Structures are given as C-alpha cells and as structure tokens.
Amino acid sequence: MPTYTAPIRDMEFVLNEVLGVAASDVPGYGELEPGFTSAILEEAGKIASDVLTPLNASGDREGCRLENGVVYTPKGFKEAFAAMKEGGWNGLDLPEDYGGQNLPYIMGTAVGEIFVSANMAFNMYQGLTHGAISAILAHGTDDQKQTFLPKMVSLDWTGTMNLTEPHAGTDLGMIRTKAEPQKDGSYRITGQKIFISAGDHDLADNVIHLVLAKAPGGGEGTRGISLFIVPKFLVKEDGTLGERNGVSVGNIEEKMGIHGNATCVMNYDGATGYLLGELHKGMRNMFTMMNEARLGVGLQGYAVAEPAYQNAVTYARDRLQGRAVTGTENPSGPADPLIVHPDIRRNLMDQKSFLEGARAFTLWGASLIDRAHRSDDKDAEGMISLLTPVIKGFLTDKGFETAVAAQQVYGGHGYIEEQGMSQFTRDARITMIYEGANGVQALDLVGRKLAADGGKHVMAFFEMVKGFIKENDGDDALKKDFLDPLKAASKDLQAAGMFFMQNGMKNPNAALAGSYDFMHLFGHVCLGLMWARSAKAALAALAGGTGDKAFYETKLATGRYYMARQLPMTTTHLARIQSGAEPVMALAAEAF
Amino acid sequence: MPTYTAPIRDMEFVLNEVLGVAASDVPGYGELEPGFTSAILEEAGKIASDVLTPLNASGDREGCRLENGVVYTPKGFKEAFAAMKEGGWNGLDLPEDYGGQNLPYIMGTAVGEIFVSANMAFNMYQGLTHGAISAILAHGTDDQKQTFLPKMVSLDWTGTMNLTEPHAGTDLGMIRTKAEPQKDGSYRITGQKIFISAGDHDLADNVIHLVLAKAPGGGEGTRGISLFIVPKFLVKEDGTLGERNGVSVGNIEEKMGIHGNATCVMNYDGATGYLLGELHKGMRNMFTMMNEARLGVGLQGYAVAEPAYQNAVTYARDRLQGRAVTGTENPSGPADPLIVHPDIRRNLMDQKSFLEGARAFTLWGASLIDRAHRSDDKDAEGMISLLTPVIKGFLTDKGFETAVAAQQVYGGHGYIEEQGMSQFTRDARITMIYEGANGVQALDLVGRKLAADGGKHVMAFFEMVKGFIKENDGDDALKKDFLDPLKAASKDLQAAGMFFMQNGMKNPNAALAGSYDFMHLFGHVCLGLMWARSAKAALAALAGGTGDKAFYETKLATGRYYMARQLPMTTTHLARIQSGAEPVMALAAEAF
Structure with a gap:
C-alpha cells in the first residue's frame, strides 16, 4: 500500500x-x-x-x-x-x-x-x-453567521454546494430548482441536484446545503438565480437541532474514483431554505468564492499526484530489473534498480519538476488571495482572477498526467488495484472536471480574464516576468538555464495574446479555438517563473553557505530540468494557437 | 450506455x-x-x-x-x-x-x-x-500442430502466454519457473506466473498455456529460457481430453480495467509441459511473434478509444449547454449543443484526427507484416521491426489520451460509471503497460531498432518520406497543408537521429534520455505521412468526381487539422531530445 x-x-x-x-x-x-x-x-x-x-x-x-x-x-x-x-x-x-x-x-x-x-x-x-x-x-446575515458558522468551523456540521442539475451543468441558467417565498420569510425549495460532493454522510450532526434555485421575479437565465441555505435538520431558536428538513439523498453515484466521498443525488421536496445574500444575485454570490474554490481544485490536481510520485520513487529504487546501459550499478544483486534507467528518470523528473513548480505556483496564488482579501488590493484581486483558471486547468491536467506517469513506473503492478497506484489516477481524473471543466477554465481565461479591466492584469503579469528577468540579468548562474528559457516562453505567451487581439475581434472562434493551448502555455510560463524564482532562492542559499547543500543543488537541477524539457512546450502551443479557427471549425456537426 | x-x-x-x-x-x-x-x-x-x-x-x-x-x-x-x-x-x-x-x-x-x-x-x-x-x-512439431492447432483455430480451446513472474517483468532473465526433463521427453514445470490474461475461464474446453521456464544446462539469464506447451487438461492420443494437469489459478487480479478478462496468477506444480521449439531458445522463439503481438496492442490502444470518440460526438450533438459565441445556433432550444463550442471541437478534432491516422498507420503496418511473412521480404521485415515500438508506444499513449479526452466531453457525467465513459479510460490504460511497457518500447526503438542492419531501415523510412514529398511536390493542393509540415516534422526526426548518433556513442544515456520523446516524434511523423497519403487519395477521389464528396472533404479537413495542430509537437520533442542526458541524469538516486 x-x-x-x-x-x-x-x-x-x-x-x-x-x-x-x-x-x-x-x-x-x-x-x-x-x-x-x-x-x-x-x-x-x-x-x-x-x-x-x-x-x-x-x-x-x-x-x-x-x-x-x-x-x-x-x-x-x-x-x-x-x-x-x-x-x-x-x-x-x-x-x-x-x-x-x-x-x-x-x-x-x-x-x-x-x-x-x-x-x-x-x-x-x-x-x-x-x-x-x-x-x-x-x-450571510449576522444571524445566519451566528447560527451556522461556529458549528461549521468546528466541523460539528458540514457544508455542501448544490449547483448542478441533470440537464444543467456548466449552463446554470437552465436550472429548474425553484424557491417559493413563505410568509415567515423563508422559502420552500423543490428540485433535484446531482453530483453533490459530501452530500450526506455519518460524520457530523447536520449538513448545511447551499443551494442555487430560482425564486419568482428574477427573469430568465442566470439572473433569476438565488442562493439558499437548506439545513438537513432545521435549527431551533436555541441552536439545537429540530426536525428533519425536506431534503433527502436519492442515490450515491458510482464513480471512477474518490469512492470515499459520497457524491449524492439530492432531492429537495419543499425543503425549508433561507435566502443567503441578495435575492436574484445567487450566481454573483456563488462566484465570489470561485477563485478560492478553483484554486482548491488546482491544488487537488497536483496534491493527489504527490503521493503517486513518492511511491513511484520508492518503487524505482527498490525494484530490480535490467542493468544500467552504462555499466552494472548493483553488482551484488540480480539486477539494477529501475532508477538507473534513463527513461525511468525522465519520467520521475517530469513528475518532480512539475510537482514542485505547482506547489510554488499554488502558494503564490494563495498569497495573492490573502493580499486581495486582507488589504483590499484590487491589483492582487485582478491578478489572482487571471491566474485562477490557469491554476485550476493546467495543474489538474498535469496532475492527472503525473499520476498516470507514476503508475507507469510500476509496470503491470501499477494496473493492479492492490498496489494502490490506480487510485491516484482515478481520483485525479475528477479534478479536470469539477468546479468548471477545464475547457470552461480555458474559456474563462481567454473569453473573460484576458480582457478584464482593459487587459491590465495580463499586462501586469508580463511586466512582472520582464521585471524579474531584467532585475537578475547580470546573474550568470541564472541567465542561461533559467532566464533565457523564461524569456522565450514568455514571448510565446505574448505572441499568443497578440494573435487573439488581432484575430479574436473579427472572429471570436479564432481566440477560443486556441483557448486550451493558451491555458497550458500560460501554465508553463507560470511554472517557469516559479522555477526561476526558486533557482534564485537556491543560489542565494548556496552562496550564503547553507548547511543543506544537497537540497538546494537538487532544487537547481530539478528547475533546470523543467526549463530544458518542459518549457519547450510553449512553442508547440503557440503554433497550434496561430493555426487559428479554421482547422478547428472546418467540419459540419454531422461530419464528425 | x-x-x-x-x-x-x-x-x-x-x-x-x-x-x-x-x-x-x-x-x-x-x-x-x-x-x-x-x-x-x-x-x-x-x-x-x-x-x-x-x-x-x-x-x-x-x-x-x-x-x-x-x-x-x-x-x-x-x-x-x-x-x-x-x-x-x-x-x-x-x-x-x-x-x-x-x-x-x-x-x-x-x-x-x-x-x-x-x-x-x-x-x-x-x-x-x-x-x-x-x-x-x-x-511446433508437426505432431504439436496437429494436436493443438485445429482445436485452437476453432476456439474449442484457447491459449495464453506465460512470461511474467512476481520479481521478473521486463527482465525475463530472472524467471525462476523451472522445467525438469522427464524420461518420456516431456518436462515437469514448476513455478508461479502472474498477470496471465485469459489465464482461465469457462468459455472453452481446454486452455493451452505457453510458458517460459528454465531447463537445466541453459546458463544464466535469458539464455537459459525455453518455451513449453502446458495444457490445462492433458490431451490423449486420440485427441480427446485426459486428466487435469498440475496447473491451477491462484487468484484473479483486481485491476483498474478490462474486468471482463480474467487476469490470473497461475501456479504450476509439476505440470506436464512439452518443449516448443529448440531447447534454450525460448526467448528468441517468443520474440518471433513480438511484432504481431505489439502491433495488436497498439491497435487496442486506439481501437478502445474509437467508441469513446463516437459516444463523445453523440453527446456533444445532443447535450444542450451554453450558446455559441458567434450567435445562437439552436434558437428553438433552451441552449445550443456542446458541439458549437470551439474547445469542444478542438477536443473532438484531436480525437478524430488521431484515430483515423492511427488506423491507417496500423493497417499499413499490418501490410508490412503480410509482405514480410508471405514473400520473405527482408526489407519489409526490417521496416515493421523498426515501426513496431512506435505503433505500440505511440498509439497506446495517444489512445489513452483520446479516451480521456472523450470522457472529458461528458463533463461530470464522464466520471460516473453509469455512463460507461470511464471504462474506456480504465481499459485503455493497460495498453500502455503490457506487451512491454512504453518506456521499454522507446528503449527498443532507440537502443536496438535504429541501428539494426547498420541503420538501413530508418534510412529507408526517411527515403520513403522524402520520395513521397518529391513525387507530389507539384501538387499545390497537397503542398502547403500536407507536404510542407510533413517535411518539417521529418527534418525534426532526422535531427533527433543525428543527435543520437553524435552523442550516443560517447554516452548512451544521451540517446536513452531522449528515447521516449523520439518514439513520439517518430509517431507524429508516421501519422503525418499517413495523413499526407490519405489526403492524396481524397484529392484523387474528388478530382475523379466521386459521389461521396462529403466523406473526402471531411477527410481532407481532418488531415489538415492533424498537420496544423498535432504535428507541431515534433519541435518540442526535438528540443527535449537535444537537451541531452544531463537534465535527466543530474540527480543522485537518493535526491528524488
């Protein structure tokens, strides 16, 4: 295990x-x-x-x-x-x-x-x-906060998010769950929600569902949506639990992975709900948490691959199979460990250089959220809004790839459930889908975030990269291995942005056909930046005479790997983007 | 479903x-x-x-x-x-x-x-x-052929291949299953084999196991290995079934996928076996079937993704979600079908252009096998030996990616087992592993096949590509969209081969560190060639006034997509290869 x-x-x-x-x-x-x-x-x-x-x-x-x-x-x-x-x-x-x-x-x-x-x-x-x-x-109102938050913070009660319905996933404007206002100010919630993670369970005394529903008078589409608090057990005035509310679990979905989490079909049959935030502003209210929620899923994407990597390393060190091409390394054993083989190392270095870069990227993103929330810094807010789809989309795609790569190190044993490596792949797969499928992240990035505030934040990103390169340009130890590749990758990203500007106005499909590649291109530049910053910190520690030389030298070597072997992906992404809408949109729907 | x-x-x-x-x-x-x-x-x-x-x-x-x-x-x-x-x-x-x-x-x-x-x-x-x-x-001997083949061809009996043991996967030289010669010319086979696909079942009257084992006197490693026929039920002189042989199923493995196939632990307890082929030539004999077996797995890789693609297309046409950015396309419905969205098309075109290219590539490979077997054409034999690791490694990696991409079209519904899309991903995953894990294919390609017969076959491949380009150079309809990209990709492949030649002699790791990328680079060039040939055939049909215009125009558009959006991967693969051994081999084993 x-x-x-x-x-x-x-x-x-x-x-x-x-x-x-x-x-x-x-x-x-x-x-x-x-x-x-x-x-x-x-x-x-x-x-x-x-x-x-x-x-x-x-x-x-x-x-x-x-x-x-x-x-x-x-x-x-x-x-x-x-x-x-x-x-x-x-x-x-x-x-x-x-x-x-x-x-x-x-x-x-x-x-x-x-x-x-x-x-x-x-x-x-x-x-x-x-x-x-x-x-x-x-x-929430003060009253709602007092009623729900202490119990939820302590985990006496847990919470859920209820958005999706059978016919309405990405397109929430089509939801049918309705909220009928009652005389006491509450609402009767009726409808069915699906894919509700942690929808119900035996771990806590109560489950507080946040439910998107349509109350009268809001108009069509997303404008008619409001957000409601619907507790599994109603809460009495004194804060103790009252009767069971009209919400029940219709089914637990059989999924590819995350089996330990109950993904529920939730049925609301005239359940009592309380409006959370303004009426008909449910979508906006839900989306205020989006940066955090999506960063959380991006984090899942790489975090689930970290133990996969760790165990692949152990297996590669322990499993004896074949001999090193450059000469036996384990003469007393029947074979050399897998880790002597170049392609096993190539695989492990792909994993390691991604995981460490992803960690730095995510924690940097979290620091931007802190800055935005704690200091009302609009630029930090704008920057993290720009980076959120990249964190979510790129890190989950690459995290899944990493889990698959780790599984591969085990050979046939990776396919057997007993070894536990299949689970990382199966669990990682969901992160590419939920909290906005990665194609939707790419659409958000290119269709919305790039042009937000007049393109101010993406310009700030480029300035930041340029600033870092300029500031460290005299550092020979950084230049060739880190700054030059970062500069080239960043240029590719700018060229892609330029292509969208020049072509996307006339034909939005010219930009959207390249959105997925742009998200990945952006992700590589972000990880390249994180690696350049990490290299700078490692060089500083080494220059300062650290007692932990091995750590910093490993950090530098891992960074060099990323820059030499992963960052070149930006040229391919750019070429795809520059091929425009035509190859993507050429076929009639019936020609597929 | x-x-x-x-x-x-x-x-x-x-x-x-x-x-x-x-x-x-x-x-x-x-x-x-x-x-x-x-x-x-x-x-x-x-x-x-x-x-x-x-x-x-x-x-x-x-x-x-x-x-x-x-x-x-x-x-x-x-x-x-x-x-x-x-x-x-x-x-x-x-x-x-x-x-x-x-x-x-x-x-x-x-x-x-x-x-x-x-x-x-x-x-x-x-x-x-x-x-x-x-x-x-x-x-087999004539007697063995008469005894076993008619029943196996008719499927009254089925067969298996027993290679892997718990401690010996890729490195078969370490197997411990032993074969003791008996006075009657048969052998007593004792040992344990794992991961035996179709190892036992209730579909046929008998199962004929082919088992690698070590008979006395063969020496160390793979040289000591022989191949044996071990029937589940012994076959009597008259061809009817006799007593049960000493082979039994220890366990059925719990796997990530292909659950319908019994992957067995097989225990041989002094089972009666019959030598197949020469003594101590078991490895060589096993490998004579390798091209076919590996082509078969490459075929599985894309074939399992074909229904995934087909169902993703249906879902994308039926599922209404969101509106086309260029204007509503389904005004009478609550939303437009997914297939209007550029990123959904990008995804489906990736799938379609790979699958059709893979089919052409595999059937071309099969024709080389026919030519080699039916006409004793050594060049065809050499060419298919060169291409086999590419067919196996590239098509299974890309087939898995394709199944994952198809699953993604379904959003959350793709993660639910009820929809059946997860199964394609889980089933496809094994093809990257068995019949030689893909890293081993890359090693075979770069470490063995490239230099085979003095590099004659890879040179012939380049000549073939060059010849095709030259032969069709005057065809303007082919040139820009097909021949030029193919030429560029083929140049990348040649540059990679050159890098290996110049650096691999001094340091084999310089070649092997790039082996996986080389396998993919080669795969892209092969698919590029198949698409160029397909385009030529489609243009000929259109010029000839076909009645099925839509088919050929779709074929051309799909090919253009592959050339414009997939083939640019060759530049990234080349850049990785040219970064050499240093980034890959830099870390000590304990630094991971």
Missing part, C-alpha cells in the same frame, strides 16, 4: 525563501515565522501519514453506501474525522469570531495540500464545508 | 484507396477486392454492435470470479464466445490446414479493430489464443 510523507522541507522553502512570507507586507504574514509555520506543517504531516493515509485505499475499496436513506462512509472515516475536529484543522484560516485561528489562507492551502495528498476523498468533507463557510461569511 | 458502429467506410478508404490492397504485389492481396473485404467488415461490424458491445459495460461491472478453482466470466460471455466460434472469426487469417481461411493478416487486423472497439476485455480471450497459435505455427 502507498505511503505518504508530507513534503515539509519543500513547503518551507517556498514559504520562507521563495515567497518570504514573514517579511512580506501582506497583512497578517508577519506572524508566519519559520518556526511557527513548520510546527503547523509537521503536525499536519503527522495526522496525514498516521491517520488519513491508511484510510485512503480502504476508503476507495469500500466506498460509501446508502441504506434506508442514511449514508455511511467507509470504516475509520468517523474516527479520522473526529481527529480532524479535535485538532481544529478546519478553523486554521477562519475568523476567530467563529472559533477559527485566523491564520492566512496560504497556511490553510499548505496544510490543505498535505491532507489532500493523504486522502483526497476524505478531505472533501472538510473542503466543501470550508467553501460553504466562505459563502456564509461573505453573504 | 455507449454504443458502437464499426467505422467501415474509413477502413474501406484505407484498404482500397490509401493502401490499394487489391492492386498491391503482396502475395494474397489480389483477392482483397472491395466487395469482398466490405462484406467481411460489415459482418464483423454486425456481431460487434449487436453481440459484443452490449456486454462491454456489464462485463466491466460484473468482472470475473474464481470459485473453488473455477474461473467464471461475466454473464453473456459464453453465448457471445459461441457466436464468435460459430462465425469462424478466429481462423480468418490462419492457415486452411488447421481450419482457417488463410486471409491476409491485414484483414485480421481490420476485423480485430472492430472487435476490440466493441469489447476489448472479451476479445482478449480470442486475441491471446491467436498469439499462442502463431507461436505453435512457427515453432
């Missing part, structure tokens, strides 16, 4: 040396001293390795079940959930007023990576709760 | 118009007249759609089970297998002497694609038998 060790040293490197959090001017970052953050990460790492990882494969095998309307999670989940509650992990980055610890979001993100890596399906019960809390925090 | 329609029109195009089989000088091809081959393909398509496809998802859900030593296949498999026997499909391309129809291998390949697409797990029972038959045909 796969094991997992939290990559704490690498997280420390990103937080302390690349992002320099404690010295940053983001409000609240001053307390993120190395000793403090490391203690938190180590504690999270312990519960991850000892409690969550052992339940990952068993949860996958057992799955969830629905019996007489009650959802049961896999064996051991209850005890593990109690441990998470006990540790107060859910409140780490939530307000003290409701029982949280008010640490920056970046810490919640780092800890979140650890929990997702250990057990993605399990962590979703908490993750969805976190999202629902954010929505109530942003849009 | 997914449906499947055999792509007969496209197969006809490849056979008749691209490869021109009936007019070809390959012995036996003269009878492959359009009317004759179409009738066969249509019959195969009927049994595929009506009998095999309906059992695909149910076989996946139910899987195989082992009860009291007996393996049971999923419901309906027995009846379907009887229908396959009844139709004589297994003997299509096998010698008449043993009950076959002696058609060329290319017809077996085309029909095989249809059966794999309909139900890959089911088709493996027959596919493995086919492989075992080839081995006995090539190396």
